[in-house]
Amino acid sequence: MTTFALDTATPDPALAIVDGDVVVAESWLGRIPGGGRRVMEAAHDLFSSSGVGPSDLGEIVVGVGPGGFTGIRIGIATALGLGQALDIPVHGASTLEALALGIAASGISPPAAGPEMTTVPVIDARRGQVFAAAYRVDAAGAMDEVIAPAAWEPSDLAAAIAGLGPCLVAGDGADIVPLPDSAERAAGAAADRISPVLLVRRVRVGAGRPVAPEYLRLPDAEENRLRRLREEARA
Amino acid sequence: MADLVLAIETSCDETAAAVVDGRRIASNVVASQAELHSVYGGVVPEVAARHHLTTVNAVVDRALEDAGVRLGDVDRIAVTQRPGLIGALLVGVATAKALAYATGTPLVMVDHLHGHVAACWLEPVALDPPFVALTASGGHTRLDLVEDYATPELLGQTLDDAAGEAIDKGARLLGIPYPGGPGLEALARDGDPTAFDFPVGLRSRGPDQLDFSYAGVKTALLYATRDLGESGVHNSRADLAASYQEAIMRPLVDRLMLAADVHGAPAVSIGGGVAANGRLRELVQDAARARGLRVAIPDRTLCTDNAAMIGAAAAFTPAIPWPDYVGEDAIATAPPGGIAA
Numbered sequence A: 001m002t003t004f005a006l007d008t009a010t011p012d013p014a015l016a017i018v019d020g021d022v023v024v025a026e027s028w029l030g031r032i033p034g035g036g037r038r039v040m041e042a043a044h045d046l047f048s049s050s051g052v053g054p055s056d057l058g059e060i061v062v063g064v065g066p067g068g069f070t071g072i073r074i075g076i077a078t079a080l081g082l083g084q085a086l087d088i089p090v091h092g093a094s095t096l097e098a099l100a101l102g103i104a105a106s107g108i109s110p111p112a113a114g115p116e117m118t119t120v121p122v123i124d125a126r127r128g129q130v131f132a133a134a135y136r137v138d139a140a141g142a143m144d145e146v147i148a149p150a151a152w153e154p155s156d157l158a159a160a161i162a163g164l165g166p167c168l169v170a171g172d173g174a175d176i177v178p179l180p181d182s183a184e185r186a187a188g189a190a191a192d193r194i195s196p197v198l199l200v201r202r203v204r205v206g207a208g209r210p211v212a213p214e215y216l217r218l219p220d221a222e223e224n225r226l227r228r229l230r231e232e233a234r235a
Numbered sequence B: 001m002a003d004l005v006l007a008i009e010t011s012c013d014e015t016a017a018a019v020v021d022g023r024r025i026a027s028n029v030v031a032s033q034a035e036l037h038s039v040y041g042g043v044v045p046e047v048a049a050r051h052h053l054t055t056v057n058a059v060v061d062r063a064l065e066d067a068g069v070r071l072g073d074v075d076r077i078a079v080t081q082r083p084g085l086i087g088a089l090l091v092g093v094a095t096a097k098a099l100a101y102a103t104g105t106p107l108v109m110v111d112h113l114h115g116h117v118a119a120c121w122l123e124p125v126a127l128d129p130p131f132v133a134l135t136a137s138g139g140h141t142r143l144d145l146v147e148d149y150a151t152p153e154l155l156g157q158t159l160d161d162a163a164g165e166a167i168d169k170g171a172r173l174l175g176i177p178y179p180g181g182p183g184l185e186a187l188a189r190d191g192d193p194t195a196f197d198f199p200v201g202l203r204s205r206g207p208d209q210l211d212f213s214y215a216g217v218k219t220a221l222l223y224a225t226r227d228l229g230e231s232g233v234h235n236s237r238a239d240l241a242a243s244y245q246e247a248i249m250r251p252l253v254d255r256l257m258l259a260a261d262v263h264g265a266p267a268v269s270i271g272g273g274v275a276a277n278g279r280l281r282e283l284v285q286d287a288a289r290a291r292g293l294r295v296a297i298p299d300r301t302l303c304t305d306n307a308a309m310i311g312a313a314a315a316f317t318p319a320i321p322w323p324d325y326v327g328e329d330a331i332a333t334a335p336p337g338g339i340a341a
Protein backbone atom coordinates (compact mmCIF):
# COMPACT_ATOMS: atom_id res chain seq x y z
CA MET A 1 0.00 0.00 0.00
CA THR A 2 1.43 3.35 -1.04
CA THR A 3 0.63 6.19 1.30
CA PHE A 4 1.01 9.92 0.81
CA ALA A 5 1.54 11.59 4.19
CA LEU A 6 1.73 15.28 4.90
CA ASP A 7 1.75 17.72 7.79
CA THR A 8 1.57 21.49 7.35
CA ALA A 9 0.71 22.44 10.94
CA THR A 10 4.20 23.66 11.84
CA PRO A 11 6.75 26.00 10.21
CA ASP A 12 8.47 22.86 8.87
CA PRO A 13 5.81 21.48 6.52
CA ALA A 14 6.62 17.89 5.71
CA LEU A 15 5.52 15.33 3.18
CA ALA A 16 6.42 11.79 2.32
CA ILE A 17 5.55 8.84 0.19
CA VAL A 18 5.53 5.71 2.29
CA ASP A 19 5.27 2.13 1.10
CA GLY A 20 4.07 0.00 4.00
CA ASP A 21 6.45 1.24 6.67
CA VAL A 22 9.26 2.21 4.31
CA VAL A 23 9.88 5.80 3.35
CA VAL A 24 10.08 6.00 -0.45
CA ALA A 25 10.66 9.73 -0.49
CA GLU A 26 10.26 12.58 1.94
CA SER A 27 10.83 16.30 1.96
CA TRP A 28 10.48 19.35 4.15
CA LEU A 29 9.51 22.74 2.84
CA GLY A 30 11.67 25.71 3.60
CA ARG A 31 11.00 27.60 6.80
CA ILE A 32 9.34 30.58 5.15
CA PRO A 33 6.16 32.29 6.35
CA GLY A 34 3.13 30.54 4.88
CA GLY A 35 5.33 27.74 3.58
CA GLY A 36 2.43 25.31 3.82
CA ARG A 37 0.80 27.14 0.95
CA ARG A 38 3.41 25.53 -1.28
CA VAL A 39 2.58 21.97 -0.26
CA MET A 40 0.93 20.95 -3.55
CA GLU A 41 3.97 22.19 -5.45
CA ALA A 42 6.23 20.23 -3.13
CA ALA A 43 4.01 17.17 -3.49
CA HIS A 44 4.32 17.35 -7.26
CA ASP A 45 8.10 17.53 -6.97
CA LEU A 46 8.06 14.54 -4.64
CA PHE A 47 5.83 12.51 -6.97
CA SER A 48 7.95 13.42 -10.00
CA SER A 49 11.29 12.60 -8.40
CA SER A 50 10.10 9.31 -6.89
CA GLY A 51 8.22 8.09 -9.95
CA VAL A 52 5.06 7.63 -7.89
CA GLY A 53 1.92 9.15 -9.36
CA PRO A 54 -1.25 10.15 -7.53
CA SER A 55 -3.03 7.19 -9.12
CA ASP A 56 -0.57 4.83 -7.41
CA LEU A 57 -1.73 5.97 -3.97
CA GLY A 58 -3.83 3.72 -1.77
CA GLU A 59 -4.41 6.14 1.10
CA ILE A 60 -3.53 9.54 2.47
CA VAL A 61 -2.49 10.41 6.01
CA VAL A 62 -2.55 14.00 7.21
CA GLY A 63 -1.43 15.71 10.40
CA VAL A 64 -4.48 17.39 11.96
CA GLY A 65 -2.57 19.69 14.30
CA PRO A 66 -2.33 21.40 16.62
CA GLY A 67 -0.34 24.20 15.03
CA GLY A 68 -0.96 27.11 12.71
CA PHE A 69 -4.67 27.26 11.85
CA THR A 70 -4.16 28.16 8.21
CA GLY A 71 -1.45 25.56 7.76
CA ILE A 72 -3.60 22.82 9.29
CA ARG A 73 -6.45 23.72 6.96
CA ILE A 74 -4.28 23.69 3.85
CA GLY A 75 -2.95 20.25 4.74
CA ILE A 76 -6.39 18.82 5.43
CA ALA A 77 -7.99 20.48 2.39
CA THR A 78 -5.20 19.09 0.22
CA ALA A 79 -5.53 15.61 1.71
CA LEU A 80 -9.31 15.56 1.45
CA GLY A 81 -9.23 16.92 -2.11
CA LEU A 82 -6.78 14.23 -3.20
CA GLY A 83 -8.78 11.57 -1.38
CA GLN A 84 -12.04 12.75 -2.93
CA ALA A 85 -10.59 12.81 -6.45
CA LEU A 86 -8.78 9.47 -6.16
CA ASP A 87 -11.57 7.84 -4.15
CA ILE A 88 -9.15 6.55 -1.52
CA PRO A 89 -9.31 6.77 2.28
CA VAL A 90 -7.89 9.76 4.17
CA HIS A 91 -6.74 9.29 7.76
CA GLY A 92 -5.80 11.88 10.34
CA ALA A 93 -3.03 11.67 12.92
CA SER A 94 -1.96 13.98 15.73
CA THR A 95 0.86 16.34 14.85
CA LEU A 96 1.97 16.38 18.50
CA GLU A 97 2.06 12.58 18.70
CA ALA A 98 4.17 12.32 15.55
CA LEU A 99 6.50 14.94 16.95
CA ALA A 100 6.75 12.98 20.23
CA LEU A 101 7.71 9.79 18.39
CA GLY A 102 10.37 11.74 16.52
CA ILE A 103 11.77 13.12 19.75
CA ALA A 104 11.91 9.65 21.29
CA ALA A 105 13.75 8.39 18.22
CA SER A 106 16.16 11.31 18.12
CA GLY A 107 18.71 9.16 19.92
CA ILE A 108 19.42 11.40 22.87
CA SER A 109 18.51 9.51 25.96
CA PRO A 110 18.78 11.24 29.31
CA PRO A 111 20.64 9.06 31.81
CA ALA A 112 17.68 8.41 34.07
CA ALA A 113 15.16 7.73 31.32
CA GLY A 114 15.62 3.99 31.07
CA PRO A 115 13.73 2.08 28.42
CA GLU A 116 10.82 4.48 28.67
CA MET A 117 11.16 8.20 28.35
CA THR A 118 8.83 11.10 28.63
CA THR A 119 8.78 13.26 25.56
CA VAL A 120 7.32 16.74 25.45
CA PRO A 121 6.53 17.96 21.94
CA VAL A 122 6.08 21.74 21.84
CA ILE A 123 4.63 23.70 18.93
CA ASP A 124 4.70 27.48 18.81
CA ALA A 125 1.11 28.69 19.22
CA ARG A 126 2.04 32.39 18.78
CA ARG A 127 0.96 35.14 21.20
CA GLY A 128 3.56 33.81 23.61
CA GLN A 129 1.79 30.46 23.99
CA VAL A 130 2.67 26.93 23.00
CA PHE A 131 0.70 23.83 22.07
CA ALA A 132 2.16 20.93 24.00
CA ALA A 133 1.54 17.55 25.54
CA ALA A 134 3.63 14.85 27.26
CA TYR A 135 3.88 11.18 26.32
CA ARG A 136 5.70 8.16 27.64
CA VAL A 137 7.18 6.36 24.67
CA ASP A 138 8.68 2.88 25.01
CA ALA A 139 11.46 1.40 22.90
CA ALA A 140 8.92 -0.17 20.54
CA GLY A 141 7.28 3.20 19.92
CA ALA A 142 4.13 2.53 21.96
CA MET A 143 3.01 5.71 23.63
CA ASP A 144 0.93 6.76 26.62
CA GLU A 145 -0.43 10.24 27.02
CA VAL A 146 0.77 11.75 30.31
CA ILE A 147 -0.40 15.33 29.71
CA ALA A 148 -3.15 15.92 27.20
CA PRO A 149 -2.59 18.34 24.31
CA ALA A 150 -3.46 21.94 25.19
CA ALA A 151 -2.47 25.55 24.66
CA TRP A 152 -0.11 26.59 27.47
CA GLU A 153 1.60 29.61 28.87
CA PRO A 154 5.27 28.52 28.67
CA SER A 155 5.80 28.91 32.42
CA ASP A 156 2.72 26.80 33.20
CA LEU A 157 3.99 24.07 30.90
CA ALA A 158 7.38 24.21 32.62
CA ALA A 159 5.70 23.74 35.99
CA ALA A 160 3.59 20.86 34.70
CA ILE A 161 6.53 18.91 33.27
CA ALA A 162 8.74 19.58 36.28
CA GLY A 163 6.86 16.84 38.12
CA LEU A 164 7.30 14.23 35.39
CA GLY A 165 10.90 13.32 36.05
CA PRO A 166 13.43 13.27 33.20
CA CYS A 167 11.98 14.31 29.91
CA LEU A 168 13.02 15.31 26.44
CA VAL A 169 11.61 18.47 24.93
CA ALA A 170 11.61 19.50 21.27
CA GLY A 171 9.58 21.21 18.59
CA ASP A 172 9.56 24.68 17.07
CA GLY A 173 8.10 26.09 20.32
CA ALA A 174 10.56 24.37 22.66
CA ASP A 175 12.90 27.30 22.96
CA ILE A 176 10.35 29.62 24.50
CA VAL A 177 9.68 27.24 27.40
CA PRO A 178 11.83 27.88 30.52
CA LEU A 179 12.85 24.25 31.02
CA PRO A 180 13.07 22.80 34.53
CA ASP A 181 16.31 20.99 35.46
CA SER A 182 14.69 17.61 34.90
CA ALA A 183 14.01 18.43 31.26
CA GLU A 184 16.47 18.25 28.44
CA ARG A 185 16.23 19.99 25.12
CA ALA A 186 16.53 17.41 22.35
CA ALA A 187 18.99 19.01 20.01
CA GLY A 188 19.10 18.90 16.26
CA ALA A 189 16.70 20.07 13.60
CA ALA A 190 15.38 16.53 13.09
CA ALA A 191 13.88 16.47 16.59
CA ASP A 192 12.04 19.73 16.00
CA ARG A 193 10.15 18.76 12.87
CA ILE A 194 7.50 16.23 11.93
CA SER A 195 8.42 13.02 10.14
CA PRO A 196 5.36 12.14 8.08
CA VAL A 197 6.11 8.42 8.35
CA LEU A 198 5.44 8.75 12.08
CA LEU A 199 1.95 10.01 11.30
CA VAL A 200 1.48 6.86 9.25
CA ARG A 201 2.77 4.76 12.14
CA ARG A 202 0.11 6.22 14.46
CA VAL A 203 -2.57 5.28 11.95
CA ARG A 204 -1.12 1.76 11.62
CA VAL A 205 -1.43 1.12 15.36
CA GLY A 206 -5.04 2.24 15.35
CA ALA A 207 -4.30 5.63 16.87
CA GLY A 208 -5.47 7.68 13.90
CA ARG A 209 -7.71 10.69 14.39
CA PRO A 210 -10.75 11.98 12.54
CA VAL A 211 -9.70 14.14 9.62
CA ALA A 212 -10.67 17.34 11.42
CA PRO A 213 -8.42 20.13 12.65
CA GLU A 214 -7.28 19.99 16.28
CA TYR A 215 -7.14 23.73 16.77
CA LEU A 216 -7.05 23.59 20.61
CA ARG A 217 -8.12 27.22 20.59
CA LEU A 218 -11.37 28.97 19.73
CA PRO A 219 -11.52 31.82 17.23
CA ASP A 220 -10.95 35.15 19.04
CA ALA A 221 -14.46 36.33 18.22
CA GLU A 222 -15.91 33.20 19.85
CA GLU A 223 -13.61 33.58 22.87
CA ASN A 224 -14.79 37.18 23.29
CA ARG A 225 -18.44 36.24 22.82
CA LEU A 226 -18.23 33.53 25.49
CA ARG A 227 -16.49 35.93 27.88
CA ARG A 228 -19.28 38.47 27.38
CA LEU A 229 -21.90 35.79 28.02
CA ARG A 230 -20.13 34.73 31.22
CA GLU A 231 -19.92 38.33 32.39
CA GLU A 232 -23.59 38.87 31.63
CA ALA A 233 -24.47 35.71 33.53
CA ARG A 234 -22.51 36.97 36.56
CA ALA A 235 -24.05 40.45 36.45
CA MET B 1 -20.12 19.35 -27.26
CA ALA B 2 -20.15 19.55 -23.52
CA ASP B 3 -17.71 21.89 -21.83
CA LEU B 4 -18.07 20.98 -18.19
CA VAL B 5 -16.59 23.27 -15.58
CA LEU B 6 -16.62 22.43 -11.87
CA ALA B 7 -16.36 25.71 -9.98
CA ILE B 8 -15.57 26.32 -6.30
CA GLU B 9 -16.09 29.56 -4.39
CA THR B 10 -15.03 30.15 -0.76
CA SER B 11 -13.99 33.81 -0.68
CA CYS B 12 -16.28 34.95 2.13
CA ASP B 13 -19.08 33.25 4.05
CA GLU B 14 -20.67 31.02 1.42
CA THR B 15 -19.22 27.61 0.63
CA ALA B 16 -20.26 27.07 -2.96
CA ALA B 17 -19.71 24.66 -5.84
CA ALA B 18 -21.36 24.46 -9.23
CA VAL B 19 -21.16 22.68 -12.54
CA VAL B 20 -21.70 24.80 -15.63
CA ASP B 21 -21.84 23.43 -19.15
CA GLY B 22 -21.15 26.34 -21.47
CA ARG B 23 -23.81 28.91 -20.63
CA ARG B 24 -26.04 26.36 -18.94
CA ILE B 25 -26.03 25.92 -15.16
CA ALA B 26 -26.04 22.18 -14.50
CA SER B 27 -25.94 22.61 -10.71
CA ASN B 28 -25.41 25.43 -8.24
CA VAL B 29 -24.95 24.53 -4.57
CA VAL B 30 -24.46 27.12 -1.84
CA ALA B 31 -23.97 26.30 1.84
CA SER B 32 -24.48 29.63 3.54
CA GLN B 33 -22.78 30.40 6.85
CA ALA B 34 -24.82 33.55 7.47
CA GLU B 35 -26.58 31.98 10.45
CA LEU B 36 -23.25 30.99 11.96
CA HIS B 37 -21.88 34.54 11.79
CA SER B 38 -25.04 36.26 12.98
CA VAL B 39 -24.11 35.82 16.66
CA TYR B 40 -20.97 37.90 16.00
CA GLY B 41 -22.79 40.63 14.08
CA GLY B 42 -20.63 40.13 11.00
CA VAL B 43 -18.42 37.68 9.14
CA VAL B 44 -15.58 36.40 11.33
CA PRO B 45 -12.72 35.31 9.05
CA GLU B 46 -11.45 32.48 11.25
CA VAL B 47 -14.98 31.10 11.76
CA ALA B 48 -15.58 31.29 8.00
CA ALA B 49 -12.35 29.46 7.18
CA ARG B 50 -13.09 26.72 9.72
CA HIS B 51 -16.53 26.17 8.31
CA HIS B 52 -15.41 26.13 4.68
CA LEU B 53 -13.07 23.26 5.50
CA THR B 54 -15.78 21.12 7.08
CA THR B 55 -18.22 21.76 4.23
CA VAL B 56 -16.38 22.13 0.93
CA ASN B 57 -15.97 18.47 -0.05
CA ALA B 58 -19.63 17.68 0.58
CA VAL B 59 -20.68 20.76 -1.37
CA VAL B 60 -18.51 19.65 -4.30
CA ASP B 61 -20.00 16.14 -4.15
CA ARG B 62 -23.47 17.59 -4.12
CA ALA B 63 -22.77 19.85 -7.11
CA LEU B 64 -21.47 16.89 -9.13
CA GLU B 65 -24.43 14.75 -8.08
CA ASP B 66 -27.01 17.45 -8.90
CA ALA B 67 -25.42 17.87 -12.32
CA GLY B 68 -25.38 14.12 -12.86
CA VAL B 69 -21.68 14.07 -13.67
CA ARG B 70 -18.57 12.55 -12.16
CA LEU B 71 -15.37 14.40 -11.35
CA GLY B 72 -13.65 12.52 -14.18
CA ASP B 73 -16.12 14.01 -16.69
CA VAL B 74 -15.12 17.58 -15.83
CA ASP B 75 -13.11 19.44 -18.49
CA ARG B 76 -11.83 22.20 -16.22
CA ILE B 77 -11.91 23.04 -12.53
CA ALA B 78 -12.30 26.71 -11.60
CA VAL B 79 -11.74 28.34 -8.22
CA THR B 80 -11.96 31.82 -6.76
CA GLN B 81 -8.40 32.99 -6.29
CA ARG B 82 -9.07 36.62 -5.24
CA PRO B 83 -10.10 38.89 -3.64
CA GLY B 84 -11.50 37.80 -0.29
CA LEU B 85 -10.71 36.56 3.20
CA ILE B 86 -7.34 34.86 2.83
CA GLY B 87 -8.04 31.95 5.20
CA ALA B 88 -11.34 31.30 3.44
CA LEU B 89 -9.87 31.54 -0.06
CA LEU B 90 -7.05 29.16 0.85
CA VAL B 91 -9.48 26.34 1.68
CA GLY B 92 -11.07 26.58 -1.77
CA VAL B 93 -7.76 26.96 -3.57
CA ALA B 94 -6.11 24.02 -1.77
CA THR B 95 -9.18 21.87 -2.43
CA ALA B 96 -9.39 22.82 -6.11
CA LYS B 97 -5.68 22.30 -6.69
CA ALA B 98 -5.82 18.84 -5.11
CA LEU B 99 -8.93 17.82 -7.08
CA ALA B 100 -7.44 19.07 -10.34
CA TYR B 101 -4.00 17.63 -9.72
CA ALA B 102 -5.26 14.16 -8.82
CA THR B 103 -7.48 14.01 -11.90
CA GLY B 104 -5.06 15.66 -14.33
CA THR B 105 -7.58 18.42 -15.03
CA PRO B 106 -6.67 21.99 -16.09
CA LEU B 107 -7.31 24.62 -13.39
CA VAL B 108 -8.68 28.14 -13.82
CA MET B 109 -7.89 30.79 -11.19
CA VAL B 110 -10.82 33.19 -11.17
CA ASP B 111 -11.28 36.73 -9.90
CA HIS B 112 -14.40 36.87 -7.74
CA LEU B 113 -15.46 40.24 -9.19
CA HIS B 114 -15.08 38.87 -12.69
CA GLY B 115 -17.50 36.17 -11.54
CA HIS B 116 -20.14 38.70 -10.49
CA VAL B 117 -19.97 40.32 -13.94
CA ALA B 118 -19.88 36.99 -15.80
CA ALA B 119 -23.02 35.75 -14.00
CA CYS B 120 -25.00 37.58 -16.72
CA TRP B 121 -23.40 35.39 -19.40
CA LEU B 122 -25.24 32.38 -18.01
CA GLU B 123 -28.67 31.30 -19.18
CA PRO B 124 -31.42 32.27 -18.87
CA VAL B 125 -30.11 35.85 -18.69
CA ALA B 126 -27.46 35.23 -21.39
CA LEU B 127 -26.63 38.89 -21.89
CA ASP B 128 -24.17 39.67 -24.68
CA PRO B 129 -21.84 42.70 -24.56
CA PRO B 130 -21.58 45.58 -24.69
CA PHE B 131 -23.17 46.55 -21.39
CA VAL B 132 -22.40 48.32 -18.14
CA ALA B 133 -22.28 46.10 -15.07
CA LEU B 134 -23.00 47.26 -11.54
CA THR B 135 -21.50 45.04 -8.84
CA ALA B 136 -22.58 45.93 -5.32
CA SER B 137 -21.94 43.78 -2.26
CA GLY B 138 -20.63 43.90 1.27
CA GLY B 139 -17.09 44.19 -0.04
CA HIS B 140 -17.39 45.97 -3.38
CA THR B 141 -19.26 48.68 -5.21
CA ARG B 142 -18.18 49.23 -8.79
CA LEU B 143 -19.18 49.86 -12.36
CA ASP B 144 -17.52 48.07 -15.26
CA LEU B 145 -17.87 48.59 -18.98
CA VAL B 146 -18.12 45.13 -20.52
CA GLU B 147 -17.29 45.19 -24.21
CA ASP B 148 -15.91 41.71 -23.93
CA TYR B 149 -16.52 39.31 -21.01
CA ALA B 150 -12.78 38.61 -20.81
CA THR B 151 -11.76 42.18 -19.97
CA PRO B 152 -14.29 44.24 -18.00
CA GLU B 153 -13.07 47.81 -17.70
CA LEU B 154 -13.44 49.63 -14.37
CA LEU B 155 -15.45 52.85 -14.70
CA GLY B 156 -16.02 53.78 -11.08
CA GLN B 157 -15.99 52.38 -7.58
CA THR B 158 -16.62 53.26 -3.96
CA LEU B 159 -14.07 55.52 -2.36
CA ASP B 160 -14.91 54.33 1.15
CA ASP B 161 -17.59 51.90 2.35
CA ALA B 162 -19.18 49.37 0.03
CA ALA B 163 -22.94 49.64 -0.45
CA GLY B 164 -23.55 46.35 1.35
CA GLU B 165 -21.33 47.45 4.22
CA ALA B 166 -23.39 50.66 4.54
CA ILE B 167 -26.55 48.56 4.59
CA ASP B 168 -25.21 46.31 7.34
CA LYS B 169 -24.03 49.26 9.44
CA GLY B 170 -27.32 51.10 8.97
CA ALA B 171 -29.29 48.00 9.83
CA ARG B 172 -27.30 47.64 13.04
CA LEU B 173 -28.12 51.24 14.00
CA LEU B 174 -31.78 50.37 13.54
CA GLY B 175 -31.49 47.25 15.66
CA ILE B 176 -31.82 44.81 12.75
CA PRO B 177 -29.79 41.64 13.30
CA TYR B 178 -26.98 40.60 10.92
CA PRO B 179 -27.14 40.08 7.98
CA GLY B 180 -29.00 43.36 7.78
CA GLY B 181 -29.98 43.46 4.11
CA PRO B 182 -33.17 41.38 4.12
CA GLY B 183 -34.33 42.90 7.44
CA LEU B 184 -33.76 46.45 6.26
CA GLU B 185 -35.62 45.78 3.03
CA ALA B 186 -38.58 44.27 4.87
CA LEU B 187 -38.74 47.19 7.30
CA ALA B 188 -38.39 49.74 4.48
CA ARG B 189 -41.45 48.33 2.73
CA ASP B 190 -43.65 49.96 5.39
CA GLY B 191 -41.78 53.26 5.35
CA ASP B 192 -41.69 56.49 3.35
CA PRO B 193 -38.45 56.81 1.37
CA THR B 194 -38.82 60.61 1.31
CA ALA B 195 -39.34 61.03 5.05
CA PHE B 196 -35.67 61.75 5.69
CA ASP B 197 -33.28 63.49 3.34
CA PHE B 198 -30.03 61.56 3.62
CA PRO B 199 -27.09 62.91 1.62
CA VAL B 200 -25.90 61.31 -1.60
CA GLY B 201 -22.13 60.87 -1.56
CA LEU B 202 -19.94 62.86 -3.97
CA ARG B 203 -22.81 65.04 -5.18
CA SER B 204 -20.44 68.01 -5.05
CA ARG B 205 -18.18 66.39 -7.62
CA GLY B 206 -20.71 67.15 -10.30
CA PRO B 207 -23.19 65.07 -12.20
CA ASP B 208 -20.82 63.16 -14.48
CA GLN B 209 -18.67 61.22 -12.07
CA LEU B 210 -19.05 57.47 -11.62
CA ASP B 211 -17.54 56.82 -8.18
CA PHE B 212 -19.48 56.15 -4.99
CA SER B 213 -19.17 57.18 -1.36
CA TYR B 214 -21.20 55.76 1.50
CA ALA B 215 -19.39 57.02 4.58
CA GLY B 216 -21.54 60.18 4.70
CA VAL B 217 -24.93 58.52 4.56
CA LYS B 218 -24.01 56.13 7.34
CA THR B 219 -22.94 59.07 9.52
CA ALA B 220 -26.13 60.95 8.63
CA LEU B 221 -28.21 58.01 9.83
CA LEU B 222 -26.22 57.90 13.05
CA TYR B 223 -26.94 61.61 13.69
CA ALA B 224 -30.61 61.19 12.77
CA THR B 225 -31.02 58.37 15.29
CA ARG B 226 -29.28 60.45 17.98
CA ASP B 227 -31.51 63.45 17.27
CA LEU B 228 -34.65 61.33 17.37
CA GLY B 229 -33.79 59.57 20.59
CA GLU B 230 -34.82 56.07 21.46
CA SER B 231 -38.57 56.53 21.25
CA GLY B 232 -38.33 58.72 18.15
CA VAL B 233 -36.30 56.03 16.39
CA HIS B 234 -38.82 53.46 17.52
CA ASN B 235 -41.68 55.44 15.96
CA SER B 236 -39.81 56.22 12.74
CA ARG B 237 -37.95 52.96 12.15
CA ALA B 238 -39.73 52.12 8.90
CA ASP B 239 -39.29 55.65 7.53
CA LEU B 240 -35.63 55.69 8.53
CA ALA B 241 -35.10 52.31 6.88
CA ALA B 242 -36.89 53.34 3.68
CA SER B 243 -35.08 56.69 3.42
CA TYR B 244 -31.72 55.12 4.20
CA GLN B 245 -32.23 52.31 1.72
CA GLU B 246 -33.19 54.88 -0.90
CA ALA B 247 -30.04 56.91 -0.23
CA ILE B 248 -27.97 53.80 -0.85
CA MET B 249 -29.80 52.51 -3.92
CA ARG B 250 -30.40 55.80 -5.78
CA PRO B 251 -26.73 56.56 -6.51
CA LEU B 252 -26.25 52.97 -7.71
CA VAL B 253 -29.07 53.35 -10.22
CA ASP B 254 -28.23 56.91 -11.25
CA ARG B 255 -24.58 56.15 -11.94
CA LEU B 256 -25.35 52.91 -13.70
CA MET B 257 -27.65 54.78 -16.08
CA LEU B 258 -25.16 57.63 -16.44
CA ALA B 259 -22.39 55.18 -17.30
CA ALA B 260 -24.57 53.58 -19.97
CA ASP B 261 -25.30 57.03 -21.44
CA VAL B 262 -21.67 58.17 -21.35
CA HIS B 263 -20.38 54.99 -22.97
CA GLY B 264 -23.28 54.47 -25.31
CA ALA B 265 -24.00 51.02 -23.91
CA PRO B 266 -27.35 49.53 -24.96
CA ALA B 267 -27.69 47.37 -21.85
CA VAL B 268 -27.03 47.31 -18.10
CA SER B 269 -26.72 44.55 -15.53
CA ILE B 270 -26.60 44.24 -11.76
CA GLY B 271 -24.85 41.72 -9.53
CA GLY B 272 -23.47 41.20 -6.02
CA GLY B 273 -25.38 40.67 -2.80
CA VAL B 274 -26.95 44.13 -2.85
CA ALA B 275 -28.50 43.25 -6.24
CA ALA B 276 -30.74 40.82 -4.36
CA ASN B 277 -32.48 43.90 -2.88
CA GLY B 278 -35.98 44.22 -4.30
CA ARG B 279 -35.98 48.01 -4.24
CA LEU B 280 -32.76 48.17 -6.29
CA ARG B 281 -34.10 45.64 -8.77
CA GLU B 282 -37.28 47.70 -9.19
CA LEU B 283 -35.41 51.02 -9.56
CA VAL B 284 -32.99 49.60 -12.14
CA GLN B 285 -35.80 47.99 -14.09
CA ASP B 286 -37.78 51.24 -14.23
CA ALA B 287 -34.82 53.47 -15.04
CA ALA B 288 -33.59 51.17 -17.81
CA ARG B 289 -37.05 50.92 -19.32
CA ALA B 290 -37.42 54.70 -19.30
CA ARG B 291 -34.19 55.00 -21.27
CA GLY B 292 -34.88 52.14 -23.65
CA LEU B 293 -31.95 50.11 -22.29
CA ARG B 294 -31.95 46.34 -22.11
CA VAL B 295 -31.52 45.20 -18.55
CA ALA B 296 -30.13 41.99 -17.05
CA ILE B 297 -31.30 41.26 -13.55
CA PRO B 298 -30.14 37.72 -12.73
CA ASP B 299 -32.00 35.55 -10.27
CA ARG B 300 -31.12 36.43 -6.68
CA THR B 301 -29.16 33.20 -6.30
CA LEU B 302 -26.81 34.38 -9.07
CA CYS B 303 -26.40 37.85 -7.53
CA THR B 304 -25.29 36.73 -4.08
CA ASP B 305 -22.03 34.76 -3.90
CA ASN B 306 -22.21 31.48 -5.79
CA ALA B 307 -19.95 29.21 -7.79
CA ALA B 308 -21.89 29.17 -11.06
CA MET B 309 -20.65 32.71 -11.68
CA ILE B 310 -17.08 31.50 -11.09
CA GLY B 311 -17.69 28.81 -13.69
CA ALA B 312 -18.94 31.52 -16.06
CA ALA B 313 -15.85 33.69 -15.54
CA ALA B 314 -13.72 30.60 -16.16
CA ALA B 315 -14.96 30.63 -19.76
CA PHE B 316 -13.10 33.93 -20.16
CA THR B 317 -9.99 33.19 -18.10
CA PRO B 318 -7.06 31.16 -19.44
CA ALA B 319 -6.94 27.65 -18.00
CA ILE B 320 -3.61 26.51 -16.58
CA PRO B 321 -2.64 23.04 -17.84
CA TRP B 322 -1.73 20.20 -15.46
CA PRO B 323 0.51 20.43 -13.46
CA ASP B 324 1.60 24.04 -13.97
CA TYR B 325 -0.85 25.32 -11.35
CA VAL B 326 0.63 23.49 -8.36
CA GLY B 327 2.29 26.74 -7.22
CA GLU B 328 -0.83 28.91 -7.61
CA ASP B 329 -1.87 30.68 -4.43
CA ALA B 330 -4.84 32.58 -3.00
CA ILE B 331 -4.60 36.37 -2.99
CA ALA B 332 -6.48 38.50 -0.47
CA THR B 333 -6.57 41.76 -2.38
CA ALA B 334 -7.99 42.82 -5.72
CA PRO B 335 -5.51 43.88 -8.39
CA PRO B 336 -5.26 47.68 -8.55
CA GLY B 337 -8.01 49.08 -10.73
CA GLY B 338 -9.11 46.02 -12.55
CA ILE B 339 -10.31 42.48 -12.73
CA ALA B 340 -7.64 39.85 -13.21
CA ALA B 341 -8.71 37.69 -16.12
Ligand SMILES: [Zn+2]
Pocket: B112, B116, B137, B272, B273, B304, B305
Ligand atom coordinates in the same frame (compact mmCIF):
# COMPACT_ATOMS: atom_id res chain seq x y z
ZN1 LIG C 1 -19.24 38.66 -3.99
